[in-house]
Amino acid sequence: MGMDILHANTLEFLHSKILVVDDMESNVRLLSVVLKKYYPNIMTASNGVEAIKIATQTPPDIILLDLMMPDMDGIEVCLELKKNPTTAQIPVIFLSAIGETKQIVAGFEAGAVDYLVKPYQATELLARVKTHLLMQHLQNRLQDLNSEKDSFLGMVAHDLRGPLSIITGYAELLLFQKNIDAQKRESYLQSILSQTHRMSEMMKNLLDINAIENGKLNLDVKRHSLKEIIASSIEHQKGYALMKKQVIQQEMPEEEVFIETDRNRFLQIVENLVSNAVKYSPPGKTVWIRLKNTAENLRLEIQDEGPGLNEEDKKHLFQKFARLSTKTTAGEPSIGLGLSIVKKLVDTMGGKIWCETELGKGCLFVLSFGRNS
Numbered sequence: 196m197g198m199d200i201l202h203a204n205t206l207e208f209l210h211s212k213i214l215v216v217d218d219m220e221s222n223v224r225l226l227s228v229v230l231k232k233y234y235p236n237i238m239t240a241s242n243g244v245e246a247i248k249i250a251t252q253t254p255p256d257i258i259l260l261d262l263m264m265p266d267m268d269g270i271e272v273c274l275e276l277k278k279n280p281t282t283a284q285i286p287v288i289f290l291s292a293i294g295e296t297k298q299i300v301a302g303f304e305a306g307a308v309d310y311l312v313k314p315y316q317a318t319e320l321l322a323r324v325k326t327h328l329l330m331q332h333l334q335n336r337l338q339d340l341n342s343e344k345d346s347f348l349g350m351v352a353h354d355l356r357g358p359l360s361i362i363t364g365y366a367e368l369l370l371f372q373k374n375i376d377a378q379k380r381e382s383y384l385q386s387i388l389s390q391t392h393r394m395s396e397m398m399k400n401l402l403d404i405n406a407i408e409n410g411k412l413n414l415d416v417k418r419h420s421l422k423e424i425i426a427s428s429i430e431h432q433k434g435y436a437l438m439k440k441q442v443i444q445q446e447m448p449e450e451e452v453f454i455e456t457d458r459n460r461f462l463q464i465v466e467n468l469v470s471n472a473v474k475y476s477p478p479g480k481t482v483w484i485r486l487k488n489t490a491e492n493l494r495l496e497i498q499d500e501g502p503g504l505n506e507e508d509k510k511h512l513f514q515k516f517a518r519l520s521t522k523t524t525a526g527e528p529s530i531g532l533g534l535s536i537v538k539k540l541v542d543t544m545g546g547k548i549w550c551e552t553e554l555g556k557g558c559l560f561v562l563s564f565g566r567n568s
């Protein structure tokens with residue numbers, strides 16, 4: 196039974212490379228036979244120099260290292276391995292004979308993670324190897340997560356700097372410039388306001404992606420006027436469009452259209468789509484918002500005259516941190532979260548979203564909600 200437990204979680208480490216180092220041929224053979232059942236990739240060395248050479252050229256995932264060897268002993272080998280960045284992270288398990296307590300302590304000081312006393316118990320040997328492979332694996336994974344987090348924070352910091360410097364700039368103008376006329380003053384304040392709005396939108400997306408990924412998204416569903424929600428989102432985005440001399444055109448049905456939805460979340464969906472249309476289109480273009488109310492469904496279209504997307508970009512459009520080949524056209528920030536949040540929200544609401552686009556022909560984003568959803 197012990198063996199079965201060992202085997203169960205060993206499968207994912209099947210490809211782990213193990214280096215066995217011992218000057219006694221019979222020892223190497225014995226260890227290899229036991230290990231090979233679970234780990235087919237075994238390399239062997241019969242002395243320290245050879246071991247270091249192999250470890251440097253083909254870094255193994257774990258090293259079983261004999262303590263007492265002629266010429267270069269296990270401690271020296273271990274110290275050498277820990278000095279070299281290529282081999283420093285590889286866990287080393289010492290192999291020792293009974294009564295070598297002093298050397299075992301020295302082994303830990305040299306950077307070993309564990310030791311095994313001869314004669315070996317197969318189960319103990321396998322259990323220790325597995326434990327250290329698992330620990331190494333977890334450590335690597337943590338390191339990956341950590342650098343993912345670092346690059347994410349770096350990106351956020353970079354993107355918040357844009358609006359922040361605009362705010363600082365206008366605030367300084369207001370503070371230090373004498374005799375600013377009322378119209379200028381108002382336009383400076385407008386810019387400050389719209390940049391703070393942009394920053395809070397970014398923060399909201401960042402916090403949301405966390406909540407959504409942790410399954411903590413609660414929708415507060417009520418009956419709302421869809422035309423009112425659309426009007427509010429346009430109101431919020433109008434400032435940016437104006438700065439780029441773009442026009443946002445609405446094509447709404449005559450009648451009132453009601454929808455059962457979470458107002459803020461719906462607003463967020465439309466604002467993300469409109470903000471993208473404005474961000475990725477060059478100055479002077481038009482963005483259309485059309486609402487089509489049919490017997491089967493509610494269809495909301497956001498169409499732009501921007502660069503459109505190529506086939507490769509289309510595949511990644513709704514993925515997290517997808518920053519594709521299209522770039523913002525007036526230095527606007529871009530984290531690559533907006534559409535991944537939109538997609539998750541639309542899915543949760545039971546709707547559909549897709550993008551009809553061709554390179555050079557703009558994007559048409561379509562949101563569709565069935566009558567019963």
Ligand SMILES: Nc1ncnc2c1ncn2[C@@H]1O[C@H](COP(=O)(O)OP(=O)(O)OP(=O)(O)O)[C@@H](O)[C@H]1O
Nearest residue numbers: 471472475517518519521529530531532533534558
């Ligand atoms: N209307 C559009 N026209 C062209 N490219 C677009 C359009 N909308 C999105 N994209 C491309 O898709 C990518 C992902 O969009 P998404 O909204 O998820 O992120 P973002 O706009 O970069 O950042 P943010 O998190 O601030 O929304 C963008 O970086 C852009 O390359």
Ligand SMILES: [Mg+2]
Nearest residue numbers: 467471533534
């Ligand atoms: Mg966006």
